[in-house]
Amino acid sequence: MLRLISAVGERSARSIEQLGDISIFGCQIVKCFLRPPLRFRPFVKELHKLGVLSLLIIGISGLAVGMVLALQGYIELSKYGSESSLGGFVGIVLVRELGPVLTGLLVTGRAGSATTAEIGTMVASEQLDGLRMMSVNPIDVVVVPRALAMILVMPLLNAIFTVLGLLGGWLVGVRVMGLDSGAYIGSLTASVGFQEDVASGLLKSVLFGVLVALVSTYKGFNSAPTSEGVSHSTTMCVVTASLAILVSNYFFTALWGM
Amino acid sequence: MVLTHPISVDGAPRPEGGHVVLEGVRMEFSDRVILRDLDCDFPAGKISIICGGSGSGKSTTLRLIGGLIRPQQGHIRVDGIDVAALRRTSELEKVRQKLGMLFQKGALLDSTNVFDNVAFPLRERTKLDGDEISARVRECLLEVGLKPADERLLPSELSGGMVKRVALARAIVTEPVILLVDEPFSGLDPITSRRIELLLQKVNKRSGITMIIVSHDPGSTMRLADHLLVMLPDRYVQGTPDELRNHEDPRVTSLLTHEVDDSILEVDHMLDTVIQRGPTDLDSTWA
Numbered sequence: 001m002l003r004l005i006s007a008v009g010e011r012s013a014r015s016i017e018q019l020g021d022i023s024i025f026g027c028q029i030v031k032c033f034l035r036p037p038l039r040f041r042p043f044v045k046e047l048h049k050l051g052v053l054s055l056l057i058i059g060i061s062g063l064a065v066g067m068v069l070a071l072q073g074y075i076e077l078s079k080y081g082s083e084s085s086l087g088g089f090v091g092i093v094l095v096r097e098l099g100p101v102l103t104g105l106l107v108t109g110r111a112g113s114a115t116t117a118e119i120g121t122m123v124a125s126e127q128l129d130g131l132r133m134m135s136v137n138p139i140d141v142v143v144v145p146r147a148l149a150m151i152l153v154m155p156l157l158n159a160i161f162t163v164l165g166l167l168g169g170w171l172v173g174v175r176v177m178g179l180d181s182g183a184y185i186g187s188l189t190a191s192v193g194f195q196e197d198v199a200s201g202l203l204k205s206v207l208f209g210v211l212v213a214l215v216s217t218y219k220g221f222n223s224a225p226t227s228e229g230v231s232h233s234t235t236m237c238v239v240t241a242s243l244a245i246l247v248s249n250y251f252f253t254a255l256w257g258m
Numbered sequence: 259m260v261l262t263h264p265i266s267v268d269g270a271p272r273p274e275g276g277h278v279v280l281e282g283v284r285m286e287f288s289d290r291v292i293l294r295d296l297d298c299d300f301p302a303g304k305i306s307i308i309c310g311g312s313g314s315g316k317s318t319t320l321r322l323i324g325g326l327i328r329p330q331q332g333h334i335r336v337d338g339i340d341v342a343a344l345r346r347t348s349e350l351e352k353v354r355q356k357l358g359m360l361f362q363k364g365a366l367l368d369s370t371n372v373f374d375n376v377a378f379p380l381r382e383r384t385k386l387d388g389d390e391i392s393a394r395v396r397e398c399l400l401e402v403g404l405k406p407a408d409e410r411l412l413p414s415e416l417s418g419g420m421v422k423r424v425a426l427a428r429a430i431v432t433e434p435v436i437l438l439v440d441e442p443f444s445g446l447d448p449i450t451s452r453r454i455e456l457l458l459q460k461v462n463k464r465s466g467i468t469m470i471i472v473s474h475d476p477g478s479t480m481r482l483a484d485h486l487l488v489m490l491p492d493r494y495v496q497g498t499p500d501e502l503r504n505h506e507d508p509r510v511t512s513l514l515t516h517e518v519d520d521s522i523l524e525v526d527h528m529l530d531t532v533i534q535r536g537p538t539d540l541d542s543t544w545a
Contacts, residue, residue, distance in 0.1 A: 045369075122368075125363055125365060125368070126361045126362075126363060126365040127365050127366070127367055127368070129321075129324075129326050129359075129361065129365065130359070130361060130365035130366075130367075132324075132326060132354070133324055133326070133354055133357060133358070133359040133438075134354075134378065134379040134382060134383065134432075135351040135352075135354045135355055135382070135383055136378075136379075136382050136383075137347070
């Protein structure tokens, strides 16, 4: 029993210590970002890697999720004779919740893990030590462009996911189920407000972008310099960032509604 | 920083400084002692070679000098400045401007080509314009024997020997006073290895740079070294190659000649046990 308490205590202490480490790491990223020069070329390169290369998975997922939502929604709404509210149902679910959360999770798996693995490999191949020996701060050169690109890319990908989801809902609702197109769009525009829905969804995705950027770069930067270490960090990045997205989503939603 | 000692100019004055002293350095990683009370002196302008068995702390010594890790005890003085005592990154960066390091696997930035890798420290640390940087990079690449056509290659497209040469060019491009070199001959065939050896010798002779090299290669060690530090499990021995060639401790000569007398193995194993358990177990181990 004593051993169990001791193990729990030790784990908790380690978690708190890691939280402190991540906070300090975050402050260092902000400090480096505010200090010129802004590394524009690596930033654009990262935008391409994290954003453009994620477009396909985001697009297909958005479309598929919207189609499934419309299918399930239509069946349930038709029981109450409210099929015409399908647009509003799909819109609210996508814009408020599924868009930001699923985009966050997909980007974590697709781009966050890649970022951790890339930085971890740089640790293992002594590239970061090489930068230090050249009097160059690796956070400035390696972390800041990746973190900034991740934060910028997340709301953009969220917007694409949501728009394609709405399109998927329209395709199933109107083309497959035979709902009137005007009714779908009318319900959508009437139900989805800018401040309470669109702005909250976009802000959420910015928050998720910050979380994924912080976790993925931190895990890579502190990876053990072995292949096993890089693999462990990559796994931990996906687990930690996914949990952070899901938990923070609840608190954000609760606070936004107050 | 503006370059003051162009490496290409024959007979350029030897950069000032380059003296490294380690005093009572103790280093351990998760309860495993790597270095215990290491005292040594690397003379300025000379080629010093560190050799020793695997896990004896050779690369750790280089990383300590570079300030990449901090010892639990002791002083590491680079031209009088105690690197181990520096707490601020800015102070450490000032010392590192005197240092260049060639890592075992090159540590080249794998997303940028050869030219950009070598130009990187100049872009970051000097106010040279684009043309000056290009000229300087090409000069260094030529110095290490790389052709202009190699400039656009990515590190993944280079052979092991080329990686070391590019890494060397990057390490010397800012004219460091001290060059730390980790296992420059490992994984190379004898011809490429000899090429790297001659290259290091040429750089040292031309610019008077202090070189501290970790090496397992006895041939290169004896040819290159002005000064040797041999790291054994229980002691550190230093001196010139001539002094150490016929040293009383057979382990020293074994490391320098690669001719191992089997009786050493038993003694070495016992010493390992003593070191792991601590001196109190000395009698029982020898009994």
